[in-house]
Amino acid sequence: MSDGQRSPTTDGQIVVTGLTKQYKNVRAVNNLSFTVEPGRVTGFLGPNGAGKTTTLRMLLNLVTPTGGTATISGARYADLSEPLRHVGAVLEASSAHKGRTGINHLRVICAAAGLPKQRADEALALVGLSPAAKRKFKGYSLGMKQRLGIAAAMLGDPRVLILDEPANGLDPEGIRWMRGFLKNLAQEGRTVLVSSHLLSEMQLLADDVVIIAAGQLVRQGPVDQVIGSMAQSARVRVRTPQADALATALKGQSAVVDTDEHGTLLVAGVDAPTVGRTALAAGIELHELTTERPDLEGVFLELTAGKAGIR
Numbered sequence: 001m002s003d004g005q006r007s008p009t010t011d012g013q014i015v016v017t018g019l020t021k022q023y024k025n026v027r028a029v030n031n032l033s034f035t036v037e038p039g040r041v042t043g044f045l046g047p048n049g050a051g052k053t054t055t056l057r058m059l060l061n062l063v064t065p066t067g068g069t070a071t072i073s074g075a076r077y078a079d080l081s082e083p084l085r086h087v088g089a090v091l092e093a094s095s096a097h098k099g100r101t102g103i104n105h106l107r108v109i110c111a112a113a114g115l116p117k118q119r120a121d122e123a124l125a126l127v128g129l130s131p132a133a134k135r136k137f138k139g140y141s142l143g144m145k146q147r148l149g150i151a152a153a154m155l156g157d158p159r160v161l162i163l164d165e166p167a168n169g170l171d172p173e174g175i176r177w178m179r180g181f182l183k184n185l186a187q188e189g190r191t192v193l194v195s196s197h198l199l200s201e202m203q204l205l206a207d208d209v210v211i212i213a214a215g216q217l218v219r220q221g222p223v224d225q226v227i228g229s230m231a232q233s234a235r236v237r238v239r240t241p242q243a244d245a246l247a248t249a250l251k252g253q254s255a256v257v258d259t260d261e262h263g264t265l266l267v268a269g270v271d272a273p274t275v276g277r278t279a280l281a282a283g284i285e286l287h288e289l290t291t292e293r294p295d296l297e298g299v300f301l302e303l304t305a306g307k308a309g310i311r
């Protein structure tokens with residue numbers, strides 16, 4: 001389907017179907033399928049060498065797939081009539097001519113892409129770099145270079161933004177800025193696909209996650225659902241002066257009950273409301289009832305265990 005024939009239902013959607021990349025000895029991406037929806041930040045997660053960069057490069061027509069397809073708004077990147085107006089990408093920290101100022105770097109891209117010159121000023125303002133517009137690139141910090149890369153990606157006011165490890169090398173303030181910036185783009189209805197190995201960061205940033213390992217899909221879905229779908233995902237912490245009685249009552253509900261060194265019950269297999277109701281029915285007093293979920297890090301390690309390869 002060409003850019004002009006895009007269906008409104010697929011606008012901004014990224015669809016990866018059976019995508020495969022075989023290098024000489026390495027199958028970097030192996031029959032990978034997932035979708036990325038507009039209006040959401042999607043975290044693309046995987047251990048080192050999982051195939052994230054190769055996948056993003058195939059999406060952007062920088063690497064030719066061995067098999068399968070990757071489309072953006074129903075079209076392959078190569079078939080988009082004005083790719084920069086449709087897709088912005090930041091694949092690595094921005095590189096630019098060292099002696100060129102930030103604003104001139106962006107103006108050169110505008111000229112090459114047939115975009116109006118004032119977009120350079122607008123994009124620079126968008127990433128908070130206007131005060132450094134006339135400073136030379138060689139004097140930019142890593143954080144400023146990252147922002148300039150994002151400004152370049154935003155020149156065409158794209159519907160879809162694709163970023164490979166954008167938080168790399170940023171300080172905490174830079175990471176906080178990036179998080180707010182990307183969430184805001186998603187709120188505007190844009191599609192934001194961000195690869196990262198910073199799992200804790202994704203938990204704060206992403207609405208959805210696509211987790212891959214060894215080139216294959218491990219799990220995809222809303223962050224909360226992916227965490228919640230783990231067999232051992234939720235445990236309920238219960239403190240009660242009648243621990244033995246409650247443990248007995250819960251075992252009748254096919255819960256698995258452990259006790260820690262302080263006598264606190266750790267209950268798996270039933271949710272907190274069930275524990276509360278069971279306690280109430282048995283006339284047991286509760287001092288604490290807390291649902292404990294593993295963080296994304298724990299889920300990720302469990303999901304990709306054994307697949308994270310030195311490949």
Ligand SMILES: Nc1ncnc2c1ncn2[C@@H]1O[C@H](COP(=O)(O)OP(=O)(O)OP(=O)(O)O)[C@@H](O)[C@H]1O
Nearest residue numbers: 023026028046047048049050051052053054055311
């Ligand atoms: N041009 C290439 N030629 C041969 N093998 C390659 C090439 N590019 C990537 N690979 C291999 O493909 C696999 C996937 O690499 P890729 O860079 O896509 O993973 P990644 O998930 O982005 O990893 P990282 O987080 O370390 O960047 C790795 O084993 C890598 O060595």
